[in-house]
Amino acid sequence: MKRLLIVCLLFISVFSNAQQTDYVDFLKINSDIILNADSLKIWGNSTVEFKILKSVDSIFMDAKKMNFQFELHDHDSVYYRYDGEKLWFLSRFEAGEKHKLSFKYEVEPKKALYFVNKNGEPQIWTQGQGKYTSSWLPSIDDVNDKIIFDLSLVFNEDFEIISNGKFDKTWDIEGYKRWYYDMQKPMSSYLVALAIGKYNKKTETSKSGIPLEYYYYPEDSLKVEPTYRYSKRMFDFLEEEIGFAYPWQNYKQVPVHDFLYAGMENTSCTIFSDAFMVDDIGFNDKNYVNVNAHELAHQWFGDLVTATSGEHHWLQEGFATYYALLAERDIFGDNHYYFKLYESAVDLGRQDLAGDGTSLLNPKSSSLTFYQRGAWVLHTLRSLVGDEVFKKAVESYLEKHQFKNVETSDFIKEVERFYGKSLNTFVNVWIKQKDFPVDAAFGLLQEQSTFINEYIMVDCQAKTSKCEDYLKYYVSDEAKVKVISQMPELVTNDTFKHGFKVRQAISQYVRQIPKELKGEYETLLDDKSYITIENALYNLWTSFPEERAKYLSKTRNVVGFNDKNVRLLWVALNLNTPFYQADNKQGLFEELVGYTDERYNADLRMNAFNYLNLMNACNDTCKANLEKAKSHHNWRMVKFAKDMSEKLENKK
DSSP, X not given: OHHHHHHHHHHHXXXXXSOGGGTEEEEEEEEEEEEETTTTEEEEEEEEEEEESSOEEEEEEEOOSOEEEEEOSSOTTOEEEEOSSEEEEEEEEXXXXXXXXXXXXXXOOSSSEEEEEETTEEEEEEOOTTTOGGGTSOBOOOTTOOBEEEEEEEEETTSEEEESSEEEEEEEETTEEEEEEEOOSOXXXXXXXXXXESOEEEEEEOTTSOEEEEEEOGGGGGGHHHHTTTHHHHHHHHHHHXXXXXXXXXXXXXXXXXXXXXXXXXXXXXXXXXXXXOOHHHHHHSOSHHHXXXXXXXXXXXXXXXXXXXXXXXXXXXXXXXXXXXXXXXXXXXXXXXXXXXXXXXXHHHHHHTTOOOOTTOTTOOHHIIIIIXXXXXXXXXXXXXXXXXXXXXXXXXXXXXXXXXXXXXXXXXXXXXXXXXXXXXXXXXXXXXXXXHHHHHHHHHHHXXXXXXXXXXXXXXXXXXXXXHTXXXXXXXXXXXXXXXXXXXXXXXXXXXXXXXXXXXXXXXXSOOGGGHHHHHGGGGSSOHHHHHHHHHHHHHHOGGXXXXXXXXXXXOOOSTTOHHHHHHXXXXXXXXTOOSSOHHHHHHHHHHTTSTXXXXXXXXXXXXXXXXXXXXXXXXXXXXXXXXXXXXXXXXXXXXHHHHHHHHHO
């Protein structure tokens, strides 16, 4: 024990001025993992291969709150020590040596791997970025050490298991099944993923021969096409546009219940929120296209080349945001592309005015900065150096740094090499300075897009004389939406004859409905938009009390998104329409309370809680479910539950 203490002290002194990656390269981790949804535990058996780069006395793996058993495969001079956060290997490691060590572990993960309840069935999924994969799998939290992970995973035989890499085979074992997945290339530990649930799968093949796998819940078969619409087209587009072949064996996409974010670009296996599983109507309101393209672009920018630290995080998020916009441009056109850039420039300008702007190289920057300012850097840089230089630089950057880690200078050097000029001024203005160059951004947009020029010209707050004409004639639907948001009183019956976006804006901004618009406004209830229907139903119900029964009858079978937005409103309005007796009021109230249960998604639960609170009807079941929500894995749900509990307490 005394020798172990001395070795640990030597390690601390050695690494005080260096990173562990200078001394050891972890090459491969093979893990055989058993998961139990009842006990919320994991049992694992891992074999770790690593190479010593410089002679050292100790190395470590990250492992949070685990129990270990050790086996010696190498030689008996290796000692083990565990401090609750790190698993240490202690020996006289010499430069050039390769080692293979094995151990067993047990853990009840507190984060990064989540056991959830989806409609009474268990579902398991991971989120490594920002949460640390080492909470469920001994690994390396440092993004600069890239490792090949091969996982075998054991769970109940009725469930699908999806992980990184290529599915190899399964093995049945008395009610359970072991799934084997093989990775051929190294990745950072935060990109290790698994998802377990009841899934079906649709497959396609990219133009370059990459298998594309789209997972979905069996009950969502009608949502597969709208959800994954344009997936293959975007894959083929990005592979050609980026100029570097997709670097992994296949590409899988898996929706999960109550995910922490919109999506996560795990290597070859994107996990995304099942809120994006939409039908044909839902596609018109909020679809998966942008998230789909963003996470796909990360397979190159983030997974293939990974930023060395938070200071260079934009090399992942800015690139993914930019290339997702290019993919959407290929589908929806130039106006869509420039309008998205315009909106982000407005948001970035507002952020600066609020005093929250930061340099793009500030590791504490907001998501708005990393994502949208990062995308603006690339759009502006491409405009400056030209398409040919830009594309050659990106391809060379990926080729040179594949499966490695990068800093901002690595990318800029490649652009300068092909451009033949210094980019110091550009870097200082667009990347380093605190304020986003909003005037330059708007100027560039106006040079490049007549559509944006028109949109900026239309401003009813400054010029009221033409605004009525704008709703009648030549301007775009986006400009008409702007007019309606500024002067909803200008809406006439003719305004309803315009497109989807205009009609949705009417439902959003015209809340007190004039009698002369009543007939046209009622047609909004037939639109292919759950947002429009929800807004129109509420506005009609409040504006024309004598016709409430008609509006409820017309919309009684509309559910809406995964959060049942239209159904929840319909139930609440029904319960508050005393003389509408088409339904069992007590049954409807129990339905509304039932949606607060933990088997439903967080958005649905929060909306149900809100309606019950507005109705002063949060009963004992509601309060019990609210208490359970305080221990939810999603911080938004936890904060909501605590805040609402406080409000209910104050009402007493």
